[in-house]
Amino acid sequence: MGTETRHYTLENIFRAAIAQQKAVAVWRLPLSEQVQACISLQQSYTTSLPNLEQSPFGFLFCPFHTSGQEQQLFIKGDLCFDATSQSITAAADAPAAAVEGFTEALQSIEHASLGWHSSDATQASYQTEAGFKTAVEKAVAAITAEEMEKVVLSRNFSEVVPASFSPVAAFEQMLQTYPNAFVSLVSVPGVGTWMGASPEILVSIDQNNIFKTVALAGTQPLTEDGCTSSAIWRQKEIEEQAMVERYILSCFKKLRLREYSEIGPRTVVAGNLMHLRTDFKVDTKEVDFPTLGTDMLHLLHPTSAVCGLPKEPALEFILQHEGYDRSYYSGYLGPVNSSAGTHLFVNLRCMQLLATDAILYAGAGITGESSPEKEWQETQHKMQTMQRVLANFK
Numbered sequence: 210m211g212t213e214t215r216h217y218t219l220e221n222i223f224r225a226a227i228a229q230q231k232a233v234a235v236w237r238l239p240l241s242e243q244v245q246a247c248i249s250l251q252q253s254y255t256t257s258l259p260n261l262e263q264s265p266f267g268f269l270f271c272p273f274h275t276s277g278q279e280q281q282l283f284i285k286g287d288l289c290f291d292a293t294s295q296s297i298t299a300a301a302d303a304p305a306a307a308v309e310g311f312t313e314a315l316q317s318i319e320h321a322s323l324g325w326h327s328s329d330a331t332q333a334s335y336q337t338e339a340g341f342k343t344a345v346e347k348a349v350a351a352i353t354a355e356e357m358e359k360v361v362l363s364r365n366f367s368e369v370v371p372a373s374f375s376p377v378a379a380f381e382q383m384l385q386t387y388p389n390a391f392v393s394l395v396s397v398p399g400v401g402t403w404m405g406a407s408p409e410i411l412v413s414i415d416q417n418n419i420f421k422t423v424a425l426a427g428t429q430p431l432t433e434d435g436c437t438s439s440a441i442w443r444q445k446e447i448e449e450q451a452m453v454e455r456y457i458l459s460c461f462k463k464l465r466l467r468e469y470s471e472i473g474p475r476t477v478v479a480g481n482l483m484h485l486r487t488d489f490k491v492d493t494k495e496v497d498f499p500t501l502g503t504d505m506l507h508l509l510h511p512t513s514a515v516c517g518l519p520k521e522p523a524l525e526f527i528l529q530h531e532g533y534d535r536s537y538y539s540g541y542l543g544p545v546n547s548s549a550g551t552h553l554f555v556n557l558r559c560m561q562l563l564a565t566d567a568i569l570y571a572g573a574g575i576t577g578e579s580s581p582e583k584e585w586q587e588t589q590h591k592m593q594t595m596q597r598v599l600a601n602f603k
């Protein structure tokens with residue numbers, strides 16, 4: 210097919226992918242205008258531990274717990290859609306018959322219903338307010354007993370999807386509401402549909418081979434004037450974020466990497482919230498470390514921003530006490546080897562769309578100073594990111 214001259218809208222592309230039972234990912238990088246989508250024409254989407262440098266263009270979608278029941282997925286970019294030019298391009302190795310089938314489907318798509326792929330999984334489990342608060346109390350006790358330093362506890366919550374809801378319209382609205390977030394919509398047959406506005410880079414490598422990651426933690430509601438300069442941070446948040454920073458530094462150390470730049474912590478805005486963020490940057494060409502992206506991805510996930518410190522006892526604690534399955538929440542997702550490079554984000558401020566309900570997810574970092582009520586409130590605030598999106602259709 211090469212470069213098609215026909216013009217399509219994002220809605221055409223998404224409808225065709227759903228009607229044709231294909232996996233599709235749509236995204237926009239923070240502070241960018243460019244909306245892209247990719248569609249896989251493969252039979253299977255599962256992947257093993259990703260090797261970013263060797264990978265073809267596509268979109269990674271990985272769960273929190275990589276040895277749990279959810280699979281690591283790769284939506285190969287057999288078809289790539291650029292929303293600015295409204296054009297669609299097929300990869301050189303895309304299966305020709307499937308490309309033709311998809312293009313034909315695109316012509317007749319106007320009348321297809323606008324749904325989304327739903328999950329094959331049986332009924333999701335939910336965490337209650339009491340259950341969450343009990344888990345926080347147990348975590349504080351374990352931290353006081355020096356079993357770990359920090360653990361991130363999360364919960365989920367279900368809301369009815371309004372009848373007029375459209376994932377593409379919601380995605381487009383998120384572009385406006387959350388300009389500095391990574392905005393995404395992922396829909397995979399048998400796995401389901403997720404959308405979100407993430408504030409947190411896990412691993413990014415741009416076209417100039419610059420590697421970036423961040424230490425993001427510490428949360429407070431946006432100040433009244435919306436100015437980052439008027440934020441006042443408590444010692445608890447400062448320490449919590451410093452732990453994430455320390456973890457990233459320990460990963461660099463494991464790889465014997467000494468040349469990196471570190472800026473922060475600075476206060477940043479994420480929707481209705483503010484966080485503390487330290488930015489790390491490495492010129493992988495200058496330090497002659499071409500596999501840094503993959504190596505760091507393997508060491509970082511799950512970071513102490515979503516799991517805890519040390520990683521193993523924190524993960525163990527989460528699996529034992531959290532009381533529900535995080536699924537793809539606090540996993541990671543993003544384009545790999547796209548025209549803008551590889552940009553993986555932590556899957557936060559997100560929701561999973563079921564047939565009639567949406568499951569919203571949020572967590573909070575627990576330290577020795579945590580109070581169950583405050584941490585509960587923090588998860589309430591974080592859930593507003595997606596509640597605002599649903600509310601627009603009510």
Ligand SMILES: C=C(O[C@@H]1C=C(C(=O)O)C=C[C@H]1O)C(=O)O
Nearest residue numbers: 426427428514557571572573574
């Ligand atoms: C766990 C979440 O967010 C993470 C936890 C934070 C915290 O504990 O303060 C802040 C930002 C994120 O790294 C979430 O949004 O669900």
